[in-house]
Amino acid sequence: MATSLEIRNLHVRTEEREILRGVDLVVRKGELHALMGPNGSGKSTLANTIMGHPGYEVTDGEILVDGENITELPPHERAKLGLFLAFQYPVAIPGVSVANFLRLAINAQREEPIKVKEFGQQLRHAVELLDVDEGFTSRHLNDGFSGGEKKRAEVLQMAMLRPQIAVLDETDSGLDIDALRTVAEGVKKLHGEQGLGALIITHYQRILEYVRPEFVHIMMDGRIVMNGGNELVERLEKEGYDRIREEVAASA
């Protein structure tokens, strides 16, 4: 299982254009990282490429899990290594309930199917953690869910699948303050209980006030241009991206 995710000199393009232009980043199990950056800087591309989205082509560089190159692995193999992606725009699966999908996903990652009782216990625990009502897990996954419900469902899946390292792609966007707090508390608990390592992609400072990541990275134009601690978040809040852009340009 993954104890470290290392990204080395990653270049990624879509059919139209090059998006990532040499990304370097290391996330270890148990560490909380934030990845910030303006729209279009490549954050979601990085998230999707880490999980092996077929629409993104890696033209150079590597993604390593515990030193093994996974760049060619299909997405489900990456999931089995303990990686997880909470989607920015989760898709609906009509006709499949949250609970049934979770059972399928859990069983896909283990030899023996999970026992009904064990599954029930885990599900109850996760439902409490995410503060959703009981009927939630019998609804069809993301089908007709509000924005907040979709994001909670993402974190609920994360709690059930127990990844080692998760990428949360703007899980905070579109949430009201209560939902944001619930989701943030959920991530913190999984960090505390399961030693989850996370790369939290966000536009906003607010989720970071709850989660308090130890490492903060700023991405611009397909590269990580600045690394630091929580003080970077405060600086961004005061100065905005333009100052950082100028500073990076000056030092280049």
Added chain:
Amino acid sequence: MPDATGAPGSAPDAASRPAATRKPGSPPEATLNAALAGRGAGGAPLAVLRERARAAYDALELPRWRRSGFWQTSFQELDLDALAPIAHAPDPRLPEILAGARSAGVLVQRDACVVHVELDDELAQRGVILCSLEQAAAQHTELFERYYLRRLPLDRHKLEAASAAFWSGGAFLYVPPGLHIEHPFQIVYEISDGGSAQYAHTLAIGDRGSELRLREYDVATGEVAADALHAGQFELYLEDGARCRLAQLTDWGEGAVSDCSTSVVEVGRDAYCHWLPALLGGHLIRHHYELVVAGQGGDMAFRGVLFSQAHEHLDVFAVDLHETGPSGGDVHWRGAATGSSRASFEGLIQINPGAQRTHTYLQFHSMMLSDAAKLDAIPSVLVSADDVSASHGGTVGELDEMLIFYMQTRGLTRPQAVKVIVEGFFEPLIVQLDDPPLEQQIRDRIGVKLAAASDDIERYALAR
């Protein structure tokens, strides 16, 4: 062919009305209008009806239906001389497909013979009849003649005529007024071998205020390597206030079974039917369904599942006919196609003059799983009343790559993700069966078909 009961040509009105109006020189072809008889051929003794059917059989050619686009459904390649009824001795062993199921009654027809009938004793004492149709014609003649072919014609095409002329065995079910029966009646038609000609006929009646569940299974029990034929007629009459949940599961497997059948359900005053045919396998299938709401306050939900694979050919014509109003209808079918299969769903809403305050809706949703497959939906609406709502809709879907990727990131392999999507596609209909063992049977069968087609589905996805 079995012996005919009458001389050819003895029924001029049948013989002079071929399957369709045709241009000189063109082969006979059933049309929409010829398909919509609305009234049956019944009301006469069986021997007379068999005679008429035999005459029509002699006069008609094997049917062909031109489908949309550039393909057709044709039974003209079928060599009827190579087929014959196969006889069997009684056999009390229950078919595998009924294993573990609780039933109110069971009737099994293997090829040309009814080999087993069982009926709950208490139900028999309360007036329920379950027996072969042959026996019903002889012992319950009055009931039989009142209902037999009340809504079904016998001369629209040669195979319909063959079924009416030559049927043997058959199933008869009568549920008396007011009786509510929890467990399902199960009727099984089996084809055991190539060369089998199975002319099947089911006649079922839910009398006033009764409530029942009925399942029909059409299945092959072995590898049917050589051609075989199932030409069936199915009739269900629901008298005033009766309610029925009807499911028909057709799965002839991968063998060479051709199936040309007609089913009709008549819903009386304030009666209700939930009807779900599941067409899950067969070399060549043409099935004509007619749901007739004949009494005020009659209502129905007509659901259907079809899934074609490999070289299968599946052709459905479904009619939602309202003769009076107010009445309700809700037709919702879903189909998926893989391999180089052909499938077509033609749906018609017909509202007759005087059927005011009828509300009905017809929808067909399809999912393409191969670029070599064809799956057509042809909805139409014929309305002859002015205070009604009748409309149709549908969607054409393909596998959503984003959805597949989403599930892969949760650890599902690509084929597992495809299976979830296709099962989810059918699930809204399957879950309405309200019958967990039957639901599971259909889900399992869809799973088997998907597994068989997984390489093909993968190629399709990669090619796009």
